[in-house]
Amino acid sequence: MKKIRIFESRTKALDSIPEKQAKRVVIGDLKVCLARFENQFFAIQDACPHSKASLSEGTINPHGEIICPLHSYCYDLNTGREFQQQTNDAEVWKVKEDGKGIYIEIE
Numbered sequence: 563m564k565k566i567r568i569f570e571s572r573t574k575a576l577d578s579i580p581e582k583q584a585k586r587v588v589i590g591d592l593k594v595c596l597a598r599f600e601n602q603f604f605a606i607q608d609a610c611p612h613s614k615a616s617l618s619e620g621t622i623n624p625h626g627e628i629i630c631p632l633h634s635y636c637y638d639l640n641t642g643r644e645f646q647q648q649t650n651d652a653e654v655w656k657v658k659e660d661g662k663g664i665y666i667e668i669e
């Protein structure tokens with residue numbers, strides 16, 4: 563497992579991603595949608611499993627799901643499950659934090 567630091571501190575992460583918003587993070591060939599919901603950070607694949615729209619351009623609903631900007635499928639930020647199982651679930655990665663920053667864990 564690889565642990566990739568995406569922010570130097572929680573403060574920088576909070577400054578960079580407002581509550582209920584998301585940002586695309588590119589790690590090599592991997593495009594990750596990094597989302598903030600209730601002051602927690604979540605990492606979900608950026609390409610929507612339906613037709614590859616960028617989930618980081620979507621919105622986050624009150625249930626902690628990111629809504630795809632193209633056809634409005636909803637993916638749980640924690641599990642990647644699409645709400646109505648209309649398509650494959652999205653891949654998600656753990657986001658961890660320590661005194662030196664915020665990391666995404668990639669298998």
Ligand code: FES
Pocket residue numbers: 610611612613614615630631632633634635
């Ligand atoms: S591309 Fe995301 S729901 Fe269709």
